[in-house]
Amino acid sequence: xxxxxxxxxxxxxxxxxxxxxxxxxxxxxxxxxxxxxxxxxxxxxxxxxxxxxxxxxxxxxxxxxxxxxxxxxxxxxxxxxxxxxxxxxxxxxxxxxxxxxxxxxxxxxxxxxxxxxxxxxxxxxxxxxxxxxxxxxxxxxxxxxxxxxxxxxxxxxxxxxxxxxxxxxxxxxxxxxxxxxxxxxxxxxxxxxxxxxxxxxxxxxxxxxxxxxxxxxxxxxxxxxxxxxxxxxxxxxxxxxxxxxxxxxxxxxxxxxxxxxxxxx
Amino acid sequence: xxxxxxxxxxxxxxxxxxxxxxxxxxxxxxxxxxxxxxxxxxxxxxxxxxxxxxxxxxxxxxxxxxxxxxxxxxxxxxxxxxxxxxxxxxxxxxxxxxxxxxxxxxxxxxxxxxxxxxxxxxxxxxxxxxxxxxxxxxxxxxxxxxxxxxxxxxxxxxxxxxxxxxxxxxxxxxxxxxxxxxxxxxxxxxxxxxxxxxxxxxxxxxxxxxxxxxxxxxxxxxxxxxxxxxxxxxxxxxxxxxxxxxxxxxxxxxxxxxxxxxxxxxxxxxxxxxxxxxxxxxxxxxxxxxxxxxxxxxxxxxxxxxxxxxxxxxxxxxxxxxxxxxxxxxxxxxxxxxxxxxxxxxxxxxxxxxxxxxxxxxxxxxxxxxxxxxxxxxxxxxxxxxxxxxxxxxxxxx
Numbered sequence: 001x002x003x004x005x006x007x008x009x010x011x012x013x014x015x016x017x018x019x020x021x022x023x024x025x026x027x028x029x030x031x032x033x034x035x036x037x038x039x040x041x042x043x044x045x046x047x048x049x050x051x052x053x054x055x056x057x058x059x060x061x062x063x064x065x066x067x068x069x070x071x072x073x074x075x076x077x078x079x080x081x082x083x084x085x086x087x088x089x090x091x092x093x094x095x096x097x098x099x100x101x102x103x104x105x106x107x108x109x110x111x112x113x114x115x116x117x118x119x120x121x122x123x124x125x126x127x128x129x130x131x132x133x134x135x136x137x138x139x140x141x142x143x144x145x146x147x148x149x150x151x152x153x154x155x156x157x158x159x160x161x162x163x164x165x166x167x168x169x170x171x172x173x174x175x176x177x178x179x180x181x182x183x184x185x186x187x188x189x190x191x192x193x194x195x196x197x198x199x200x201x202x203x204x205x206x207x208x209x210x211x212x213x214x215x216x217x218x219x220x221x222x223x224x225x226x227x228x229x230x231x232x233x234x235x236x237x238x239x240x241x242x243x244x245x246x247x248x249x250x251x252x253x254x255x256x257x258x259x260x261x262x263x264x265x
Numbered sequence: 266x267x268x269x270x271x272x273x274x275x276x277x278x279x280x281x282x283x284x285x286x287x288x289x290x291x292x293x294x295x296x297x298x299x300x301x302x303x304x305x306x307x308x309x310x311x312x313x314x315x316x317x318x319x320x321x322x323x324x325x326x327x328x329x330x331x332x333x334x335x336x337x338x339x340x341x342x343x344x345x346x347x348x349x350x351x352x353x354x355x356x357x358x359x360x361x362x363x364x365x366x367x368x369x370x371x372x373x374x375x376x377x378x379x380x381x382x383x384x385x386x387x388x389x390x391x392x393x394x395x396x397x398x399x400x401x402x403x404x405x406x407x408x409x410x411x412x413x414x415x416x417x418x419x420x421x422x423x424x425x426x427x428x429x430x431x432x433x434x435x436x437x438x439x440x441x442x443x444x445x446x447x448x449x450x451x452x453x454x455x456x457x458x459x460x461x462x463x464x465x466x467x468x469x470x471x472x473x474x475x476x477x478x479x480x481x482x483x484x485x486x487x488x489x490x491x492x493x494x495x496x497x498x499x500x501x502x503x504x505x506x507x508x509x510x511x512x513x514x515x516x517x518x519x520x521x522x523x524x525x526x527x528x529x530x531x532x533x534x535x536x537x538x539x540x541x542x543x544x545x546x547x548x549x550x551x552x553x554x555x556x557x558x559x560x561x562x563x564x565x566x567x568x569x570x571x572x573x574x575x576x577x578x579x580x581x582x583x584x585x586x587x588x589x590x591x592x593x594x595x596x597x598x599x600x601x602x603x604x605x606x607x608x609x610x611x612x613x614x615x616x617x618x619x620x621x622x623x624x625x626x627x628x629x630x631x632x633x634x635x636x637x638x639x640x641x642x643x644x645x646x647x648x649x650x651x652x653x654x655x656x657x658x659x660x661x662x663x
Contacts, residue, residue: 002444081516088403094377101459102381106307113464114524114649117370118403118424123650126518132532134516135652136436137425139403147421154439175390176377179397208361208418208445256361256417 003207004153006192007200007265009162010073012065013237015039015186016224020068027221028234028241034220039185046128054111055124056090057170061187062121063128066166069189070129073199077129080164080191081155084122085138085148087182087229090115091172098176121168144169145188145232146252152192153206162193167230183227188237200265202240209259213251236260266543267442268510270500271658273350275341276602278491278589279313283344288606291614292634296588298475298487298618303457304375310471313489313590314457315340330409332373332400334456338409341454341492350496351414354448364446365420366437367407368430368453370594370648372422373400375458406454418446424594426648427557429453430493431597431656435514437497452494453598461488461593468524476560476591478584479569479630480619483560489590493598495605506662509605512641513544519651525563526647530571533557533645536653537575540643544657548576550641551657553613555600557645558584559591568645569626583631587617597646601656604642608660611638 011021017036018024026032041060043052046067055063062084070077088094093115100108114120119137126135136155140147145167152165168187172180193200214235216222225231232251239248243264250258275283279297280290290297298311321336342348355363380395399405407422423429423436430453437449465471465486472485500510516539519532526533541548554576557568565584572582585603592599607613613635622630640663644656 004443004445094374097460097464098374098377098381101378101463102384106459106463108460108463108467110464110468110524113460113467116460116464117426117649119426119648119650119652120523122425122518122652123523126520126651127522130520132518132520132535134435135425135518136432137423137650137652138436139407139422139424140420141398141402141404141408143404143420147419150419150440150445151421151436154436154443154445158439158442175384175388176397179391179395180402253411253420254417256419 001207003205004157005203005205006153006156006194007196008190008202008204009193009197009199010069010191012068012189014061014065016184025241028238034218036220041185044128047124056093056115057185058090058168059121059124061170061185062166062168063125065168065187065189066125066164069164069191073191075162075191078131080131080162081133082125082135083148083152083163083165084135085144085167087139087141087144087169089118090120091170091176095173095176142229143253144229146250146258149258156192156194160194162191165190165192167233169228169230186224186228186230188230188233196265202265203263205261207259209249209257210255211249211257211259213249213257266438266513268500268512269438269441269497271495271509271511271605272498273347274495274602274605275345275347276491276493276599277315277341277344278592278599279315279489280588284606288610294615294617296475296617298590306459306462308462308466309473311475311487312457313487315490327412329396330399330405332376334373334406334454335409337456337490337492338406338454341494347494351450354496355414358447360416361418362447363416364418364437364440364449365407365411365416366423366433366449366451367410368423368433368594368598369406369455370424370426370429371455371458371460372403372405374460376400378459410450425652426650427593427596428646428648428652428654429594429597431646431654432516434511434656435516438514441497441499449497450494451497453595454492455592455594456490457488470561472560475618476586477618478558478560478586478616479565479623479626481621481623483562483565485561486559487590489592491589491592491595491599493595493602495601504661507609508661509608510659510661512659513540513657515539515655517653521651524649526567528567530567532651532653533568533571533647534574536655537643540655540657546641546657551580551643552639553607553642554580554582555604555642555644556582556584557647558586560586565626569628573627578627578629581613581629581631581635583614583616585614597654600644604644604658607642608639608658612636
């Protein structure tokens, strides 16, 4: 069985009732009650004001969790290759374009068009941080978190580099939300390193598996896991919060799942 | 890097469906571009449309995937015995050991564009027969490919605009090297839709004529569509002389602007240099460069500067977008196949439609086809968001 090993050096988390990684840890361990509330997306301070104004939910969410993770890891974002994983691009922007294209005036705005690409958040991340490093921009529908984790782990192991995973999903407005319900915005970012550092929180070793995926004990957190693709990574974050050696299985593609052997540092 | 064998490959674009028609079209300097008559689009521009895409019939058990993008994928997969080669690889390695890495920019968004014209007047709801997951969603073409072959291993769609199906080679290389899979279906599928035609038009980036890469008068792209695939495997101990190997991949980000390249092509230079380094080659080893060459003012200027900075003006190069149009997320895959054909047939395709080469772009830009033995070629793909990817391919005999 093929396994891939990396160290987690920094974490970013933002979602419904989950404001950042430090305040979310006692929620994930069950020490604090989980209060569901709409995700609050901060303005992306790293961007120039014009770009900040034009940035949609996907950009705000991705930049927020990525910045939290690199700050926690104490690394310079310009040195990190990146893996962006999301089910789709910016939902509000897509809706606005489709509405215009269905109207008598199809002259969509240039900004809307360049923000419609799936790699908009990746582009803004590189502009905001100055990182000229490689960026992999992926989609796996509900398997997006697993696809991103696999890509990031192969970067760490094969290219022998630290990397940052930014898995984030945002919701569509109606009518697309009914066709693709995503309950709210949720982002998880991990800085991964090939070697243990002073910042390392945990060692993870992953492999493909057909074992059943772990669920969240808390019903509301389990609902988050299932209703937002990036939420499929929550059992891993729960293991990190609990800080005990364990084995976690994450949902990926149908019966193909990702097993994670977790050891705290 | 450990070289990877392109054990099978195929391409379907507006210049031909399959390798022989594609090679013949390149030799005959055929352009697949024609004035835009796609769907209800009322723009003065040219398109590179694949003939009879809608005749491709999605198998009944996969009918929920039915949309132009997946029809084009199906059409492409069934050229040149590619699907049979995939089935042979599955028989050899197992269904979990063959990965899927597809590039696309817009997947089947045309389906949603059309559905928005048929919303319920009272509720605004989309029509009941609209299926988002297997048409519009970015992953749909990867999901379709995985389901079509009954695969059970890793699958992903790379969607970094116009570098998408070049970057699939990078992701597949890492996963094969990591030992998670033994073979990878890599490729790109992008199909005509209103978002890209009206979108590039809104930016003033579509030409009213057939696109003219590297011409003084170049004024924009011609949007095209294509499906191109390669099967990547570790090379066997004995290779045939004209086997094609992936030797190097370079990736970078401009960190400059969402829809304009770095003016000096700095990110492009980094990608090309990294591909050379990974392939352990010098600039003088490269015999031909298939340029990204979209025919926008800014792309060709930045790319011309970047290529000149690294290679000077002695390496023959051309953009084949005058033939195929800019096939966006499929361009990297399509041009990888064109590079493979060039290597196997010792042939460099000319850039078409270009009348007056831009004297400021100091390159050996081919205006006529050239026959010459080739050992190593480089292909560039760049995209919105400042994403860059360069691939180096070589003949096994090199």
